[in-house]
Amino acid sequence: xKRIFRLLGIAATAFAAGAAAQAEIKIGVxxxxxxxxxxxxxxxxxxxxALPPQIAGQPLKFVxxxxxxxxSTSVKNARKLIDEEKVDIILGPxxxxxxxxxSDVAVEMKIAMICLAxxxxxxxxxxxxxxxxxxxxxxxxxxIGHLKANGGKTIGYIGFADGWGDLVLRxxxxxxxxxGIKIVASERYNRPDTSVNAQVxxxxxxQPDAVLIGGSGTPATTPHIxxxxxxxKGQIYHTHGxxxxxxxxxxxxxxxxxxxxxxxxxxxxxxxxxxxxxKVALDFFAKLTPAYPQVRNAFxxxxxxxxxxxxxxxxxxxxxxxxSSPQFRQAxxxxxxxxxxxxxxxxxxxxxxxxxxxxxxxxxxxxxxxxGQWKLLQ
Amino acid sequence: xxxxxxxxxxxxxxxxxxxxxxxxxxxxLVFAVTRVLYVPQGEFVAFGALTLATLQQAKVPGTAxxxxxxxxxxxxxxxxxxxxxxxxxxxxxxxxxxxAIPLALLGISIVLAPRQPPLVVQVLLTLALxxxxxxxxxxxAIQPIANATVLVLLFVAVAVHYVLMGLGxxxxxxxxxxxxxFTDLRLQLGPMTASGQSILVLAASAVLIVLLWQFxxxxxxxxxxxxxxxxxxxARLVGIPTEASGxxxxxxxxxxxxxxxxxxxxxxxxYYDSGFLVALKGFVGAVIGGMTSYPLAALGAVLVGLLExxxxxxxxxxxxxxxxxxxxxxxxxxxxxxxxxxxxxxE
Numbered sequence: 001x002k003r004i005f006r007l008l009g010i011a012a013t014a015f016a017a018g019a020a021a022q023a024e025i026k027i028g029v030x031x032x033x034x035x036x037x038x039x040x041x042x043x044x045x046x047x048x049x050a051l052p053p054q055i056a057g058q059p060l061k062f063v064x065x066x067x068x069x070x071x072s073t074s075v076k077n078a079r080k081l082i083d084e085e086k087v088d089i090i091l092g093p094x095x096x097x098x099x100x101x102x103s104d105v106a107v108e109m110k111i112a113m114i115c116l117a118x119x120x121x122x123x124x125x126x127x128x129x130x131x132x133x134x135x136x137x138x139x140x141x142x143x144i145g146h147l148k149a150n151g152g153k154t155i156g157y158i159g160f161a162d163g164w165g166d167l168v169l170r171x172x173x174x175x176x177x178x179x180g181i182k183i184v185a186s187e188r189y190n191r192p193d194t195s196v197n198a199q200v201x202x203x204x205x206x207q208p209d210a211v212l213i214g215g216s217g218t219p220a221t222t223p224h225i226x227x228x229x230x231x232x233k234g235q236i237y238h239t240h241g242x243x244x245x246x247x248x249x250x251x252x253x254x255x256x257x258x259x260x261x262x263x264x265x266x267x268x269x270x271x272x273x274x275x276x277x278x279k280v281a282l283d284f285f286a287k288l289t290p291a292y293p294q295v296r297n298a299f300x301x302x303x304x305x306x307x308x309x310x311x312x313x314x315x316x317x318x319x320x321x322x323x324s325s326p327q328f329r330q331a332x333x334x335x336x337x338x339x340x341x342x343x344x345x346x347x348x349x350x351x352x353x354x355x356x357x358x359x360x361x362x363x364x365x366x367x368x369x370x371x372g373q374w375k376l377l378q
Numbered sequence: 379x380x381x382x383x384x385x386x387x388x389x390x391x392x393x394x395x396x397x398x399x400x401x402x403x404x405x406x407l408v409f410a411v412t413r414v415l416y417v418p419q420g421e422f423v424a425f426g427a428l429t430l431a432t433l434q435q436a437k438v439p440g441t442a443x444x445x446x447x448x449x450x451x452x453x454x455x456x457x458x459x460x461x462x463x464x465x466x467x468x469x470x471x472x473x474x475x476x477x478a479i480p481l482a483l484l485g486i487s488i489v490l491a492p493r494q495p496p497l498v499v500q501v502l503l504t505l506a507l508x509x510x511x512x513x514x515x516x517x518x519a520i521q522p523i524a525n526a527t528v529l530v531l532l533f534v535a536v537a538v539h540y541v542l543m544g545l546g547x548x549x550x551x552x553x554x555x556x557x558x559x560f561t562d563l564r565l566q567l568g569p570m571t572a573s574g575q576s577i578l579v580l581a582a583s584a585v586l587i588v589l590l591w592q593f594x595x596x597x598x599x600x601x602x603x604x605x606x607x608x609x610x611x612x613a614r615l616v617g618i619p620t621e622a623s624g625x626x627x628x629x630x631x632x633x634x635x636x637x638x639x640x641x642x643x644x645x646x647x648x649y650y651d652s653g654f655l656v657a658l659k660g661f662v663g664a665v666i667g668g669m670t671s672y673p674l675a676a677l678g679a680v681l682v683g684l685l686e687x688x689x690x691x692x693x694x695x696x697x698x699x700x701x702x703x704x705x706x707x708x709x710x711x712x713x714x715x716x717x718x719x720x721x722x723x724x725e
Contacts, residue, residue: 039552158694161694161695161697161698187694187695188694188695188697190655191649191652192646192648192649192651192655192656193646194397194642194645194646194656195390195393195394195645195646195687195690196690197387197687198387198687198689198690198694199690201383201386201387201691202691205383217554218553218554218647219554219647221556222647229573246553246554250554250555250556
C-alpha cells in the first residue's frame with residue numbers, strides 16, 4: 001500500500017515538473033458555423049477540430065466559438081476568449097465585417113489576430129492584426145498578366161451589382177491601367193436575373209479582346225453562357241470565386257476554355273515538384289483526410305496556413321516568455337511580424353512591419369477549364 | 379444603339395415580360411378573391427424550376443416528399459376541425475385530396491424519375507407535384523383567418539413566404555440549377571433572329587392567358603371566382619362557397635407560378651430563393667394594373683419586362699432601381715385617380 005502511494009507521489013511530482021516545462025498554449029478561434037456565412041465557416045472550423053493538440057512540441061488547446069455570421073457576436077466572442085479563456089492569439093473571424101469589428105478589440109487588448117477572411121490591414125494603425133487570404137488585386141493581376149501575354153489590349157467587365165462586383169472592378173481598375181490595358185465596358189447584373197442579354201449586347205458592341213466576369217459560384221455562368229450564345233469569340237476570364245465543380249456542372253460546354261486565378265491548393269497535384277507549396281498542400285490533405293474527408297477546399301487551407309504561421313512563431317516567442325502572459329502575447333505578435341518564407345497551402349508567407357498579409361505572386365496560379373476539369377495553366 | 383440591338387432588347391423584354399405577366403395575373407387573382415397579397419408566389423416559381431431540374435437529373439424531387447408532408451399536416455388540421463365540429467362529412471374528400479393524391483404522386487415520382495421520361499411527362503409531373511401546395515397553403519395558413527384584415531393577411535403571407543423558402547432550402551439544397559433548353563431552334567424573322575425558347579415562352583404564356591380568360595368568362599367556377607372577387611358577402615348570399623373559391627384561386631396561382639418556373643428554368647440558374655425577385659416584378663405589373671384589371675396588369679408586366687431590358691442596356695448597375703421606381707409614379711397616379719375609402723370591417 002505504502003509503495004503505491006510512494007509511486008503515485010513520484011508520478012505526481014513528475015507530472016507537475018512536466019507541466020511546468022510544457023506550458024499549454026491556447027488558441028482562440030472565431031468562426032461562422034451558423035448563419036449566412038456557414039458554408040464557409042464550417043470548413044474553416046473543421047480543420048481546428050481535426051488537428052492534433054500539439055504545436056511546436058508544446059501542448060495546445062483550441063477554444064472554438066461560433067459567431068453566427070454576426071459582427072457583434074464576433075466582438076463578444078473575442079472579449080470572452082481574451083477575458084475568460086486567456087487565449088494567446090485569435091484566429092478568425094471568417095467573414096470580412098467580423099474581422100473589421102474584432103480588429104479594434106485586438107488592438108485595444110494587445111493580442112494578435114489572424115483574420116481568415118480578406119481585409120486590408122494598415123499595420124501602422126493596427127499592429128496586432130494580420131490577414132492571410134490573397135487580396136483581390138493579387139488575383140486579378142494574374143488575369144491581366146495572362147491577357148497581356150496573349151496580346152490583348154482591351155477588356156470588358158460584367159460583375160454582380162453588389163460588394164463583390166465592386167471589389168473586383170476596383171482591383172481591375174488598379175491593375176489594368178499600369179499594364180496598358182483599357183477597360184472598355186463595365187456592366188452589372190444580379191444573381192437571380194433571368195436575362196443578361198442586354199448587358200452582353202452592350203459589352204459586345206465595344207468589341208473587347210477579353211471579358212472578365214466578376215461573379216461567384218454558379219450565377220457567374222449566366223453572362224458567360226449569354227456571351228457564347230451571342231457568338232463572342234474572345235477569352236473569358238473569371239475570378240477565384242467560381243473555382244469548384246458546380247460552376248462546370250451548370251456552365252457545361254459553354255465554360256470550356258475559361259481562365260481563372262486561384263490559390264495553388266486547389267490544383268496541388270498538378271503543381272510542379274519544384275513548387276514548395278505542393279508538398280505542404282499534399283501533406284495537409286493526407287494528414288487531415290481521416291478526420292475530415294472534405295478537406296479539399298480553399299477555406300480549410302487558410303485555417304491550416306494560420307496554424308502553420310502560429311507554429312512558426314511559437315518557438316521564438318517561447319524563448320522570450322511563458323504562455324498566457326502579456327509578454328508572451330507581445331512576443332508572439334513580434335514573431336508573426338518577423339515571419340520569413342513560411343510555406344503554407346496557399347502561399348509562401350513573408351511578413352514585415354509594413355505588410356501583414358505576407359503573400360506574393362506565388363499565392364496565385366491560373367487554371368483553365370479543359371474537358372470539364374480545372375487544369376493548371378503552365 | 380442601332381436597330382438590331384433595339385430589336386434584340388425588345389425580344390428579351392417581351393420574353394421576361396410574358397413570365398412577369400403570368401405572375402402578375404396570379405397575384406391579382408389571389409388578391410381579388412381572398413384579399414391576400416400573395417408574397418409566396420415566387421416560391422412556386424422556384425419550386426417549379428427546381429423540381430423540373432431534379433427530374434432531369436433522374437432523381438426524385440424533394441417536392442414529392444414535401445407535398446406528402448404538407449398534405450399530412452393539412453389532413454391533421456381537417457381532422458381536428460371535424461372533431462371539434464363533431465362531423466364526419468367531407469372527411470373522405472379531404473383524405474383523398476390531402477393524403478391519397480400526394481402519396482400517389484410520391485409513388486409515381488419514385489417510379490418515373492429514374493426512368494428519364496420524355497420532357498412533356500417531366501413538365502406534367504412537375505406541375506402535378508407543385509400545384510397541390512397551393513390549396514394546401516390556403517387550407518393551412520389562410521382559411522382559418524380568412525376574414526382577418528388585409529394587413530393581418532399580408533403578415534401571414536410574408537410568414538408563409540419564409541416558411542416555404544426555408545423548406546426549399548431543406549428539400550433542394552443551397553446550390554442552383556439550370557435546365558437545358560427545351561429547343562435549340564433559331565428563327566430568322568425579317569432582320570432579327572428569335573430563339574425558339576423565347577417564342578415558346580411567349581406562345582405558352584399567350585395560350586395560358588387565353589385559357590384563363592375562357593375559364594373566367596365561360597365556366598361556372600370562373601364566374602363564381604369573379605363574383606367572389608367583386609363582392610364576397612354577395613357571393614356568399616347567392617350560395618358561392620368562399621372557402622372553395624379561395625382554394626381554387628390558390629390552386630390557379632400555384633399552377634401559374636410552377637408553369638413560369640418551368641419556362642424560366644432554361645434561362646438562368648435558379649436557387650431555392652430566386653423566385654421572390656421574379657414574382658416581385660410581377661407584383662409591380664399587378665400594381666400598374668391597379669390590383670383590379672387583368673389586362674392592365676398583364677400590360678404592366680410586359681412594360682416592366684421591356685423597361686428592364688432597356689435599363690440593363692443603358693445603366694445595368696441601376697436596373698432594379700429603375701424597375702422598382704416605376705411603382706412610384708403609378709402609385710401616385712392611382713391614388714390621385716381613385717376615391718379613397720376605408721376598408722369595411724366584415725360583419
